[in-house]
Each structure stands twice: as structure tokens, then as C-alpha cells.
Amino acid sequence: DSFDDLAREIHEWARRQGFYDREYLPEDPTEPRYAASRPNPCAPAEKLCLIHSEVSETLDALRDGNREHEAEEVADILIRVLDYAAWRGISLDREVDTKMERNRERERLHGRTF
16 A cells, blocks of 8 residues: 555545535536536635644644544544645655655754754
């Protein structure tokens, strides 16, 4: 299995569950929802905000000392990131490998002292 395989699986599930019902907007707001025809310009930002909300929920669990909830929220972060990547056509298999190659060449702590 790969990041990309898991991302596709998660994204397909998210679509079936209705998480992409607002991906497109109708040209005319009086049209039925199924007649949507133009991309919702807010959709990518909304998806990124949902990732952020999962990070905030993880912080709350950490503050509460609830390790079980913390672990669940970390999983939610990953699920949202994988969904976003599949939706936006980002190959995490490729991008993570590329980024790690660059990171391996960087100084300790990226040249910072802490």
C-alpha cells in the first residue's frame, strides 16, 4: 500500500459520505443543487480549515491529558490530509519522497539553535 492508494480510498469514501456536495455551485442560486456547474472557490480553503480544526482538537486532547483522544485526532489529521491530497491531485508518494530527500541535505534544526 502507498499514501496515494490510501488517499484515493479515503477520498472516494468522503465523496460517498457527502463531504464534497458543495464542491460546485450553481450558476443560478435558484437552480436545484444537482445542477451545480461552477467550482466553489471556497472549497479548498474550507478543506484546509478542516485540517486545522483537527490539529486544534489534537491540542485540546493533549491539554486534557487524554492520550486515546489525542491518537484519534492525529488519525483525523492524516485522514483529512490524505483526502485533500487525492482531491487536489497531489501524489504524496512522490512529494514525501522528494521533500525527505531535500530534508536529508539540510542542516540540523535547519540551521537554527532551537
